[in-house]
Amino acid sequence: MTRSAEDELPWPLRRALEFDERLAQGTFRASRRSPEFPRSAARMPRVNGSIGLDWGLDLSAWRLQVVGAAGDHARRSFTLDDIKALPRVEMTTELRCIEGWSTVVHWAGTRLSDLAAVTGSATCSGRPADPIGNAADLLGYAALETPDREYYVGLDMASALHPQTLLCYEMGGQPLTPDHGAPLRLVIPVKYGIKSLKQIGTIRFTDRRPADYWAERGYDWYAGH
Ligand SMILES: Nc1nc2c(c(=O)[nH]1)N[C@H]1C(S)=C(S)[C@@H](COP(=O)(O)O)O[C@H]1N2
Numbered sequence: 249m250t251r252s253a254e255d256e257l258p259w260p261l262r263r264a265l266e267f268d269e270r271l272a273q274g275t276f277r278a279s280r281r282s283p284e285f286p287r288s289a290a291r292m293p294r295v296n297g298s299i300g301l302d303w304g305l306d307l308s309a310w311r312l313q314v315v316g317a318a319g320d321h322a323r324r325s326f327t328l329d330d331i332k333a334l335p336r337v338e339m340t341t342e343l344r345c346i347e348g349w350s351t352v353v354h355w356a357g358t359r360l361s362d363l364a365a366v367t368g369s370a371t372c373s374g375r376p377a378d379p380i381g382n383a384a385d386l387l388g389y390a391a392l393e394t395p396d397r398e399y400y401v402g403l404d405m406a407s408a409l410h411p412q413t414l415l416c417y418e419m420g421g422q423p424l425t426p427d428h429g430a431p432l433r434l435v436i437p438v439k440y441g442i443k444s445l446k447q448i449g450t451i452r453f454t455d456r457r458p459a460d461y462w463a464e465r466g467y468d469w470y471a472g473h
């Protein structure tokens with residue numbers, strides 16, 4: 249009979265590992281959903297925040313860079329068409345800004361969890377992410393940044409892989425405009441708007457809690473509501 253490395257740990261450590269694993273699985277199962285609205289309730293939100301937006305970005309040369317535990321040399325890059333080839337999801341949810349306003353918006357894009365599943369970048373092993381079946385294999389965090397790295401956000405993995413966390417290329421039934429984050433932005437309705445990073449350049453999955461632009465300026469790192 250072969251014994252796994254885990255079996256050889258002293259029992260208090262082993263118990264702690266098992267507990268962490270159950271906790272992580274519980275987190276993913278419980279994943280609280282943000283309310284959804286009829287599409288007719290959707291409006292176009294104001295443009296809010298333009299840190300790190302490059303108005304002159306060459307959309308044909310743009311690529312989404314995805315980096316996992318294996319590091320920069322194993323980065324994968326995706327064109328917008330690659331992203332659009334992943335399952336399309338539409339949702340009508342509230343964009344809630346920490347400044348006190350909110351707007352119901354209709355979004356279209358693909359789940360960040362679907363990207364994590366095709367790249368294997370979100371796990372320690374490099375296997376496709378399976379939050380329910382194998383939560384212990386997941387890295388702890390996702391870090392997103394604009395191509396110029398001026399704006400950056402950190403997400404805990406449960407929120408990053410939440411079913412309503414989307415990489416969006418359409419807003420209000422139209423392709424994203426540059427001021428709303430073309431060609432691709434994050435929309436994460438379980439968090440305040442500060443986390444919904446516009447114009448994504450790189451997504452990095454990591455075990456170290458990522459830097460976060462607004463957390464560095466005194467806001468709560470999690471920014472849930
Ligand atoms: N790159 C970038 N993304 C950003 C911001 C920013 O300044 N730069 N501001 C955030 C804030 S505070 C909010 S409320 C939302 C607003 O999105 P909207 O402009 O599409 O309404 O974008 C978020 N994403």
Ligand SMILES: [Mo]
Pocket residue numbers: 296297344345346347441442
């Ligand atoms: Mo905001």
